Amino acid sequence: MPPLEPNYCCAVTPETRPLSIREVEDGLAPKLLATRFHYFESLDSTNHYGRLLAERGEPQGTIVIAEMQTLGRGRLGRHWVSPPYVNLYCSVILRPTLAPADAPRITLTAAVALADAIERFGPIAPTIKWPNDILAGGKKIAGVLTEAASNSQRVEFVVLGIGVNLNFSLEAMPPEIRERATSLSILAGRNVSREAFLQRLIHDLDRCYAILEERGFAALAPRWDERFDLRGRRVRVEMTDRAIIGRAVGLDADGALIIALADGGRQRIVAGDVIPVEE
Ligand code: BTN
DSSP states (O other), X not given: XXXXXXXXXXXXXXXXXXXXXXXXXXXXXXXXXXXXXXXXXXXXXXHHHHHHHHHTTOOTTEEEEEEEESSOBOGGGOBOOOOTTTSEEEEEEEOOSOOGGGTHHHHHHHHHHHXXXXXXXXXXXXXXETTTEEEETTEEEEEEEEEEEEOSSSEEEXXXXXXXXXXXXXXXXXXXXXXXXXXXXXHHSSOXXXXXXXXXXXXXXXXXXXXXXXXOGGGXXXXXXXXXXXXXXXXXXXXXXXXXXXXXXXXXXXXXXXXXXXXXXXXXXXXXXXXXXXX
């Protein structure tokens, strides 16, 4: 994991203040989530702490929140830039009734909920870059990192990590992400209430997770598909052992990405990085 830049600066301004969990809880009536909050000024990673809690039997619905992360994790071993008081870094412990092979559906479900929540606060309809990147205006605004523990029959727990750039100004972003990242405040031209956003996110996540548990992913797939930003585009898919080029078709009923190949065949992708390529 690369360390933070030594000259890394963060956007602590007089307006920044700790998140009020009490305000988040006020008026919130989720069915399954937000049973308990664990709030920290700083953690290495909320996913790491969430996993430790889950391994000790913490119930479904617990949410771990940190104002900053010293080793925020992204997908594929990447670093998630996590300065204090401006963004949202949280992990939700889930104990879904899913077979291990179906665990990726949690990521897709969370992406739908996250995009819905972001749309409420921003001027742009977010899109989803398979499987877990939320983009607004073509730039990354949020990401999902799910880490699961399973036995041979079922998923024991999932730690659903969510990072959202809320009041992250362009000037405060490290140069290496400035070109490809954005935030709600950049898009909306004003700061957003982190409490109001988290409350909305919990509401949307709770709703989508209940649909997944009660009706299955097929009931959410059309919503994911509406936001899929690469449909019909030529893409390169980088997997651990190889890369392929083809045209992105969409999701199958299991949440795998379907790629149409030049020879007329189709390939299901369950894990990989999807990058648009020039036509
Ligand atoms: C990605 O897009 O690569 C996923 C980013 C996920 C970042 C969040 S922030 C809260 C949680 N804790 C982590 O260490 N990572 C996730």
